[in-house]
């Protein structure tokens with residue numbers, strides 16, 4: 841049983857994509873490590 845609840849929206853584990861570079865990962869919206877940017881706001 842989980843000992844704590846996730847109050848925030850569920851975040852998916854990051855999976856590397858072709859957009860990931862050597863030392864830079866592109867976290868898509870909804871993935872752990874992602875930080876919303878203006879681009880997120882633009883998209884619906």
Ligand SMILES: [Zn+2]
Pocket residue numbers: 854855856857860864865866
């Ligand atoms: Zn990656």
Ligand SMILES: [Zn+2]
Pocket residue numbers: 868869870874875876877880
């Ligand atoms: Zn976002």
